[in-house]
Amino acid sequence: MGRSPCCEKAHTNKGAWTKEEDQRLINYIRANGEGCWRSLPKAAGLQRCGKSCRLRWINYLRPDLKRGNFTEEEDELIIKLHSLLGNKWSVIAGRLPGRTDNEIKNYWNTHIKRKLISHGIDPQTHRPLNAASVISAANSATIPTTTTKNISMDFKNNVDQKPNIIINNNVTSSSYDETKCNSGTTEETKPVEIIPQKTSQSMINLELSIGLPLHNDHISSAESTASYNFLAPVAPPLTAAVPITATAEVVAKTVCLCWQIGFQGGGQCCAKCKNTTGFYRFC
DNA sequence: AAGGACGCCAACCGCCCTTTC
DNA sequence: AGAAAGGGCGGTTGGCGTCCT
Numbered sequence: 001m002g003r004s005p006c007c008e009k010a011h012t013n014k015g016a017w018t019k020e021e022d023q024r025l026i027n028y029i030r031a032n033g034e035g036c037w038r039s040l041p042k043a044a045g046l047q048r049c050g051k052s053c054r055l056r057w058i059n060y061l062r063p064d065l066k067r068g069n070f071t072e073e074e075d076e077l078i079i080k081l082h083s084l085l086g087n088k089w090s091v092i093a094g095r096l097p098g099r100t101d102n103e104i105k106n107y108w109n110t111h112i113k114r115k116l117i118s119h120g121i122d123p124q125t126h127r128p129l130n131a132a133s134v135i136s137a138a139n140s141a142t143i144p145t146t147t148t149k150n151i152s153m154d155f156k157n158n159v160d161q162k163p164n165i166i167i168n169n170n171v172t173s174s175s176y177d178e179t180k181c182n183s184g185t186t187e188e189t190k191p192v193e194i195i196p197q198k199t200s201q202s203m204i205n206l207e208l209s210i211g212l213p214l215h216n217d218h219i220s221s222a223e224s225t226a227s228y229n230f231l232a233p234v235a236p237p238l239t240a241a242v243p244i245t246a247t248a249e250v251v252a253k254t255v256c257l258c259w260q261i262g263f264q265g266g267g268q269c270c271a272k273c274k275n276t277t278g279f280y281r282f283c
Numbered sequence: 284a285a286g287g288a289c290g291c292c293a294a295c296c297g298c299c300c301t302t303t304c
Numbered sequence: 305a306g307a308a309a310g311g312g313c314g315g316t317t318g319g320c321g322t323c324c325t
Contacts, residue, residue, distance in 0.1 A: 090313060
């Protein structure tokens with residue numbers, strides 16, 4: 001299918017925005033709100049592509065943006081969310097008020113990646129770097145029949161972007177996808193949505209798990225079909241041959257993910273999340 | 284002091300998904 | 305039902321500032 005360009009490239013400015021352009025964009029959005037980005041540049045008197053205006057507004061000019069360095073808490077939350085969601089920067093950004101997907105993506109690539117590598121953790125899989133070969137060998141030898149839970153998240157039906165969780169229990173003997181990760185002691189619930197089992201799934205132990213509400217009221221079939229579905233196979237713990245203490249070090253000071261992602265309604269930490277040290281754990 | 288190397292980040296590109304007609 | 309339009313997203317790039325030699 002052919003696609004018309006989003007703008008007349010010949011008559012658009014590119015590169016850094018000037019103060020005057022910023023001001024025009026701010027003034028226009030203040031007066032008219034965010035609307036049709038394609039027609040905005042012309043209406044606002046800007047020689048810019050609509051997409052460029054949108055990016056500039058979202059990533060830089062929006063009044064609710066939190067500028068400045070990321071806090072330790074934000075660091076940890078990003079790492080945890082990335083371990084669950086992968087490179088879903090916009091979803092991750094949705095859980096960090098005032099931060100943009102672009103900002104988090106840049107921060108991940110420039111800081112957190114390096115931090116994880118320095119701790120001996122693969123930033124993609126969130127596994128110890130030296131574990132890949134061990135896992136690979138183990139999988140290629142005898143792949144046991146494994147009980148997995150597919151967890152899909154429904155962000156569609158929530159104005160505040162809190163995801164609903166949809167679980168599907170499966171028994172499979174498939175191999176694991178290196179790019180997907182999750183693990184732990186997830187509460188079982190009835191399958192409410194059949195998610196096609198991927199041919200390959202990841203077995204990643206982060207020593208964390210997600211608290212899953214047992215009620216189905218978050219989910220409607222119509223909504224769930226159009227939802228973001230993140231397959232997150234929950235695998236049994238790695239063998240003792242695969243140390244995970246490095247991961248644990250990085251995420252030692254944990255917070256309740258039920259609350260952070262919004263699995264528990266009302267922004268409350270569930271009682272199970274709090275451990276004896278007073279920190280919150282994933283449950 | 285100069286200039287090369289490196290890191291950071293704003294912005295762009297192209298693809299994908301959803302909505303509209 | 306399918307094509308087109310529009311918006312959004314993730315990956316990548318290029319410019320600028322800082323550090324190092």
